[in-house]
Amino acid sequence: MNKADDPSINAVKVTVLGCGSSGGVPLINGEWGRCDPSEPRNRRRRPSVLVETAGKTILVDTGPDMREQFLAFGPPERIDAVILTHYHADHLNGLDDIRHYVSKQGHTIPLYVLPEVGAHVREHFHYVVKGFAWYPPLVDIREIEPEQGIIRVDVEGVPVDMWRQNHGRVDTIGMRFGPFAYSTDCVDLSPDILGQLRDWQLKLWMADAARIKPHPAHAHLDMALDWMRQVQPERGLLTHMSEFLDYKTTRAACPAFVEPAYDGMELLIET
Numbered sequence: 001m002n003k004a005d006d007p008s009i010n011a012v013k014v015t016v017l018g019c020g021s022s023g024g025v026p027l028i029n030g031e032w033g034r035c036d037p038s039e040p041r042n043r044r045r046r047p048s049v050l051v052e053t054a055g056k057t058i059l060v061d062t063g064p065d066m067r068e069q070f071l072a073f074g075p076p077e078r079i080d081a082v083i084l085t086h087y088h089a090d091h092l093n094g095l096d097d098i099r100h101y102v103s104k105q106g107h108t109i110p111l112y113v114l115p116e117v118g119a120h121v122r123e124h125f126h127y128v129v130k131g132f133a134w135y136p137p138l139v140d141i142r143e144i145e146p147e148q149g150i151i152r153v154d155v156e157g158v159p160v161d162m163w164r165q166n167h168g169r170v171d172t173i174g175m176r177f178g179p180f181a182y183s184t185d186c187v188d189l190s191p192d193i194l195g196q197l198r199d200w201q202l203k204l205w206m207a208d209a210a211r212i213k214p215h216p217a218h219a220h221l222d223m224a225l226d227w228m229r230q231v232q233p234e235r236g237l238l239t240h241m242s243e244f245l246d247y248k249t250t251r252a253a254c255p256a257f258v259e260p261a262y263d264g265m266e267l268l269i270e271t
Contacts, residue, residue, distance in 0.1 A: 009178030013052040017069040019261040020044025021242040022090040033243025041247040041262035066094030087120040111139040168217030179203035205233035237261040
């Protein structure tokens, strides 16, 4: 796991479906905060990425904007697996929308989750797991437990390194697909995790940067930029950005190798 590349992953395509915070930008009442409404890159949906690699399409998080995201940026032909970073509404509440992919593909879709997330889905989305009346189940829950370190998980033939991240009162999953790593919704990353991220010599790392001022559950801008300087990815992207982070103002505050993400951004990473 100390090597920078994985021989089974030669290229990764990442589509940023959403890079906003839990309320999106603008907020539901139309407030833009410090964001310039005339800058299209300030319009942010709830956080999610689509990862295509090794012939598989993996969706990370199914927020309430999922349908709109797919229609805006081009729906994938299929979904081979879903990874939920955690069970907060902005990352989960669009889960039901995968039913049309299940119908088209003819089988349930594997859902990779922490144990506590699996329990939440079984309780609050029981029909998605067990089916209801004439509706078939949609997901096959696969629970993973990174404990305190990093584990490699076979996600439908794609090797994905995963670890727990502190998100205030809950944990989230951080993950790495070969040259690309994703760390949304976290307020603390241990020196061991930061060291491993640096050792991987990442070509792209997306990290949480929710606000300008410190927050109890999210990295703020200065913290995220400090992480970026420690990890030194070839390219860094900021995600989960609230209405307090204007695109152009934030970009001007970043070092040359870091920039804010924007919805619909596509990145092809080759090893």
